[in-house]
Amino acid sequence: MVNTLQTILDKSHGVGDSPATATVAAVRVWDESTQQYHGGQEWAHLPTFHEDFSVTTNGLGTPKGPLLAARAALDICHHYPPADQEPSKTKLATFLAGDAGHADHAAVDNLHARLLLGNGASELIDLVTRLAPPGKWRGGPSSIQYKEYERAAIALDRAVLPPPPAERDGDDAVAKARAAGPDPDTAVMAIVNPNNPTGDYMAIAVLKAYIEKHARDDSVVIVDESMQLWYGPTWRDDSLVRQTAWIADLYATRRIAVYIMHSWTKIWSCTGLRLGSMLCPTAEHARTFKRVQVPWSVNVPGLAFLEAAVSPEEQPFLDETWAKTSGWGAYLRERFERLRAHVGPSAATWTLHGEAFLSWVWIDFKDARVAEHVCGLARAAGTPVRPGANGYNRPTCARLAVRPKDVTDILFDALERGL
Numbered sequence: 001m002v003n004t005l006q007t008i009l010d011k012s013h014g015v016g017d018s019p020a021t022a023t024v025a026a027v028r029v030w031d032e033s034t035q036q037y038h039g040g041q042e043w044a045h046l047p048t049f050h051e052d053f054s055v056t057t058n059g060l061g062t063p064k065g066p067l068l069a070a071r072a073a074l075d076i077c078h079h080y081p082p083a084d085q086e087p088s089k090t091k092l093a094t095f096l097a098g099d100a101g102h103a104d105h106a107a108v109d110n111l112h113a114r115l116l117l118g119n120g121a122s123e124l125i126d127l128v129t130r131l132a133p134p135g136k137w138r139g140g141p142s143s144i145q146y147k148e149y150e151r152a153a154i155a156l157d158r159a160v161l162p163p164p165p166a167e168r169d170g171d172d173a174v175a176k177a178r179a180a181g182p183d184p185d186t187a188v189m190a191i192v193n194p195n196n197p198t199g200d201y202m203a204i205a206v207l208k209a210y211i212e213k214h215a216r217d218d219s220v221v222i223v224d225e226s227m228q229l230w231y232g233p234t235w236r237d238d239s240l241v242r243q244t245a246w247i248a249d250l251y252a253t254r255r256i257a258v259y260i261m262h263s264w265t266k267i268w269s270c271t272g273l274r275l276g277s278m279l280c281p282t283a284e285h286a287r288t289f290k291r292v293q294v295p296w297s298v299n300v301p302g303l304a305f306l307e308a309a310v311s312p313e314e315q316p317f318l319d320e321t322w323a324k325t326s327g328w329g330a331y332l333r334e335r336f337e338r339l340r341a342h343v344g345p346s347a348a349t350w351t352l353h354g355e356a357f358l359s360w361v362w363i364d365f366k367d368a369r370v371a372e373h374v375c376g377l378a379r380a381a382g383t384p385v386r387p388g389a390n391g392y393n394r395p396t397c398a399r400l401a402v403r404p405k406d407v408t409d410i411l412f413d414a415l416e417r418g419l
């Protein structure tokens with residue numbers, strides 16, 4: 001039984017020396033003077049690799065049907081992709097509307113007219129930040145969120161404000177925020193919901209009230225719902241994709257333009273393919289973006305993958321995702337509690353964050369040296385996790401993906417041996 005912080009730190013000396021080299025190599029992949037650090041690079045530099053816990057992708061892996069469709073599409077890579085991105089775009093609009101093709105046609109047409117596909121959500125994050133009215137940028141309400149929005153803002157010389165306080169930050173903070181109202185200089189607000197990396201989540205009524213309260217008139221609000229699909233079979237009901245009338249009204253009455261961002265590389269575990277979409281507040285906004293966007297930004301395998309992934313035949317993949325992810329998440333939480341018991345009193349302050357339905361957890365070890373040691377042990381075991389120190393500037397934290405039990409055991413057995 002190891003029960004003091006000093007013992008943990010004593011044990012950390014010399015752990016995973018060669019995997020530490022892998023971290024250096026993975027960090028060097030990013031030119032941090034010009035680029036934002038992301039997880040998902042270490043696996044390629046490790047001598048032993050079992051599973052990547054550093055990304056938020058689906059623990060089921062890539063669905064077979066869409067993968068085969070993408071592979072088959074390579075046979076026509078001597079042709080340009082279709083300029084209208086069809087039929088994938090219509091199929092995605094139908095998927096967003098719901099009911100597997102029996103959806104209300106007016107709803108599908110409305111979504112289709114407002115939809116843009118991109119080379120990953122990252123391309124669209126850049127585009128919307130570029131075209132937003134001049135002014136400051138702010139995230140919110142979580143104190144730390146997916147950094148690409150902020151990176152795009154800084155790259156475009158926008159000043160960055162701290163996030164406004166969330167309801168859960170306590171009565172004083174909320175009262176102050178109410179009294180202050182929206183910041184008059186904030187032209188762009190980016191909300192990630194569910195939030196990566198903390199796993200915070202605002203239900204639809206809370207999200208709408210938050211936007212109404214904190215967005216300035218005549219501004220842009222981007223809501224990233226990439227992780228919303230993990231919510232379960234009723235994900236659309238708690239999503240802005242079903243809030244068409246509210247979005248139209250907010251734009252008509254207050255010129256607040258709400259954009260809904262989706263990275264499709266997480267739920268369908270296809271980060272290497274680059275696939276994202278953005279729903280604009282109106283069809284006119286979508287046309288403006290289309291004028292500026294580079295042509296063919298989703299390639300032929302990407303379009304083929306998307307078409308297959310959103311088809312009714314792939315519904316079982318989503319059903320399996322919902323059936324298995326929360327069970328794997330519960331097992332990870334169980335192993336975390338076992339680890340805390342194994343470490344003893346010095347682990348009493350460790351906290352695990354995130355909604356139970358999500359594909360990752362965010363752990364605060366409350367000590368940067370412990371978090372670094374955990375990341376080293378994970379790397380040495382061939383199960384790299386995402387250090388909070390890199391990119392997020394949260395050196396006491398780490399993000400761990402939710403994965404099947406057998407690989408979760410590899411990671412946690414290694415942590416128990418090393419802590």
Ligand SMILES: Cc1ncc(COP(=O)(O)O)c(C=O)c1O
Nearest residue numbers: 120121122146196226263265276
């Ligand atoms: C919340 C969120 N949004 C958007 C992205 C960008 O994803 P991509 O460019 O792979 O579609 C990511 C990637 O990690 C993410 O976590």
